[in-house]
Structure formats: C-alpha cells, structure tokens
Amino acid sequence: MTQTARAHTNIALIKYWGKRDAQLILPYTDSVSLTLDAFYTDTSVNFDPTLTEDQLTLDGKPASAKRLLPMLDQVRALSGRTEFAQVTSVNHVPTAAGLASSASAFAALALAAAADAGLALDATALSRLARRGSGSASRSVFGGLVRWHRGVDDASSYAEALPASPLDLRMLVAVVNAGPKPIGSRDLMANTVATSPYYPAFVETNQQAADQMVAALGTGEFEKVGQLTQQSAMRMHASMMAATPPFTYFEPATMAIWQAVQHLQARGLPVYATMDAGPNVKVLTTAEFVVEAKRELQELSDAPILEAKAGPAARLLEDHHAI
Numbered sequence: 323m324t325q326t327a328r329a330h331t332n333i334a335l336i337k338y339w340g341k342r343d344a345q346l347i348l349p350y351t352d353s354v355s356l357t358l359d360a361f362y363t364d365t366s367v368n369f370d371p372t373l374t375e376d377q378l379t380l381d382g383k384p385a386s387a388k389r390l391l392p393m394l395d396q397v398r399a400l401s402g403r404t405e406f407a408q409v410t411s412v413n414h415v416p417t418a419a420g421l422a423s424s425a426s427a428f429a430a431l432a433l434a435a436a437a438d439a440g441l442a443l444d445a446t447a448l449s450r451l452a453r454r455g456s457g458s459a460s461r462s463v464f465g466g467l468v469r470w471h472r473g474v475d476d477a478s479s480y481a482e483a484l485p486a487s488p489l490d491l492r493m494l495v496a497v498v499n500a501g502p503k504p505i506g507s508r509d510l511m512a513n514t515v516a517t518s519p520y521y522p523a524f525v526e527t528n529q530q531a532a533d534q535m536v537a538a539l540g541t542g543e544f545e546k547v548g549q550l551t552q553q554s555a556m557r558m559h560a561s562m563m564a565a566t567p568p569f570t571y572f573e574p575a576t577m578a579i580w581q582a583v584q585h586l587q588a589r590g591l592p593v594y595a596t597m598d599a600g601p602n603v604k605v606l607t608t609a610e611f612v613v614e615a616k617r618e619l620q621e622l623s624d625a626p627i628l629e630a631k632a633g634p635a636a637r638l639l640e641d642h643h644a645i
C-alpha cells in the first residue's frame with residue numbers, strides 16, 4: 323500500500339552550516355528555525371516487491387533516486403523490509419520561489435517511507451531519520467519554532483518543537499533569482515569547514531546564539547530575535563566568503579534587498595533579513611508590521627515578495643492519491 327506525507331519547508335533563524343559527521347549528518351552547532359505554512363512537499367512511498375531498484379518521480383518527471391538511498395536504506399535496516407521503493411514527490415513551492423525544498427522533501431519522505439514500511443517512529447526518531455536525507459529536514463518534522471540539537475551521535479542529534487512564542491512571526495520571501503543555485507550547500511559546507519579561518523568563529527558564536535534565540539523567543543523580544551537572525555546568516559555567509567576558493571550566493575539584487583532592509587530598520591520598522599544557500603532573501607517581521615514591510619520592500623525592489631507564517635508539523639495524508 324502507498325503512504326503519502328506532507329511536510330513544510332523551514333527557514334533557519336539560527337543557521338546550520340557544517341557537518342561534523344558527513345555520513346550521519348551531525349552538525350557542528352545547534353540551529354533554530356521557523357516552519358512555514360506557505361511552502362510544502364507531498365511525497366508518496368510504496369515498497370513494492372516487483373521493483374528491481376528504487377524509483378523517483380519528482381514534480382511529474384522521472385529523476386535519480388540516488389540521494390534518497392541513505393534514508394531508504396535506513397528505513398529498510400530498521401524495518402527488516404527488503405523491497406525497493408517507488409517514490410513520488412511534488413513540491414508545492416511556487417515555481418518562481420527558488421526556495422530550497424530539501425527540508426520539506428526529506429521530512430515528507432522520512433514520514434511516508436517509515437509509515438509504508440510499517441515502522442512506528444516517534445517524532446524524535448522521525449527527526450533523526452529525516453536528518454539522514456538533509457540536515458535541515460530534521461527540523462521540518464515539527465511545526466512552528468524548532469531547535470535541532472547538534473548532539474554527539476546519531477541518537478542525540480535531533481530536532482524538537484520549541485514552546486510557542488508570544489511573537490506572531492511573519493516571513494517575507496524576496497525572490498531575487500528563481501533559477502537553480504550555482505553550487506549546492508553540501509559541497510560548499512564541506513569546503514567552508516575545511517578551509518575557512520572564519521569557520522571556528524561561526525561555530526562558537528552560533529552555538530551561543532542558539533541559546534540566546536530560544537530565550538528571546540520565549541520572552542518575546544523581537545528586536546533580539548531579529549538581530550540574532552541577521553547575525554547568524556551574515557556570519558554563515560562570511561565564513562563561505564573567507565573559504566578557499568571564496569564563494570558567495572550574494573547577487574546584486576540580493577544586496578539591494580539587504581540595503582532596503584537596513585534602510586527600513588533605520589526608519590524604525592522591525593524587519594530583519596536572513597538568507598540560505600541561494601540568492602533569495604527572507605525578511606522576518608511580525609504580524610503587526612507585515613503589511614507595511616511588504617509594501618515598503620515592494621517599493622524598494624523589483625523582486626516578487628511572497629508571505630508566510632508559522633506552518634504545521636509533517637503529517638500523513640489520509641487520501642493516498644492526494645498528489
């Protein structure tokens with residue numbers, strides 16, 4: 323029987339950048355994220371005895387199942403199942419958004435594959451499984467605000483939902499460039515860890531920032547949340563720029579949005595920028611200011627701006643033909 327799961331993307335306020343163990347995907351630091359309602363992936367899995375290899379259909383087209391192997395093999399190892407899997411995945415991220423979908427994709431795959439293999443995993447075990455596909459996927463198992471504990475081994479490196487914050491956060495996504503990214507996060511992370519003299523400083527400050535972020539979310543200090551968000555992103559990007567060879571995802575239009583955000587901050591609007599392994603900028607604000615922030619950003623930039631708020635945890639869909 324086929325099982326279908328839906329998981330939402332998340333954006334890290336405190337970033338994950340760099341693996342201590344590339345096989346298990348153990349990170350050097352904790353990270354803290356917000357799961358978003360607007361963008362998600364639906365994935366169906368069927369372990370089928372008639373298949374001779376794992377098969378993937380992605381957004382309606384056949385695709386290589388190679389990246390799914392570590393997770394599917396882990397599900398087979400845990401469940402004792404030996405069949406290959408038919409995986410069908412559809413990204414419900416607006417086509418122009420250019421947002422990375424690996425977090426939602428691997429969280430949905432973990433849930434659907436575990437369910438189809440008959441594994442009863444709790445949320446912690448599911449987060450550890452999702453981590454095997456993509457680090458950030460460990461956080462998309464949960465809704466709202468989430469912390470991924472770096473841990474020291476496979477058992478202790480998992481995400482968990484944080485208590486609800488008094489803040490009603492909003493994320494504006496400025497779509498600078500919707501095309502494929504020039505270089506994936508996996509290789510770049512490894513190179514940053516290996517060659518950037520700024521990487522140890524990122525690790526030290528980012529780990530402290532995770533604690534500070536959890537505290538500020540708890541007390542509802544938005545200015546602190548925003549400042550920590552920007553710092554973590556900029557320090558991550560600075561560590562890449564200082565690597566050998568140096569690299570940056572910044573494009574001219576990316577910088578234009580950062581400057582627009584600085585300009586709005588100077589005028590007293592509570593907006594803070596963050597950015598991941600691509601040129602698009604995400605702007606964090608609160609429900610109270612989101613309309614004004616969107617309008618102002620739209621005036622200062624040509625980039626389309628999408629809006630999101632906190633989204634739900636990954637879940638199984640009742641209708642197995644939903645996608």
Ligand code: PMV
Nearest residue numbers: 334337338456457458598599
């Ligand atoms: O999960 P990955 O391997 O796609 O890494 C993503 C890392 C960033 O998106 C850049 C930061 C993060 O914490 O999500």
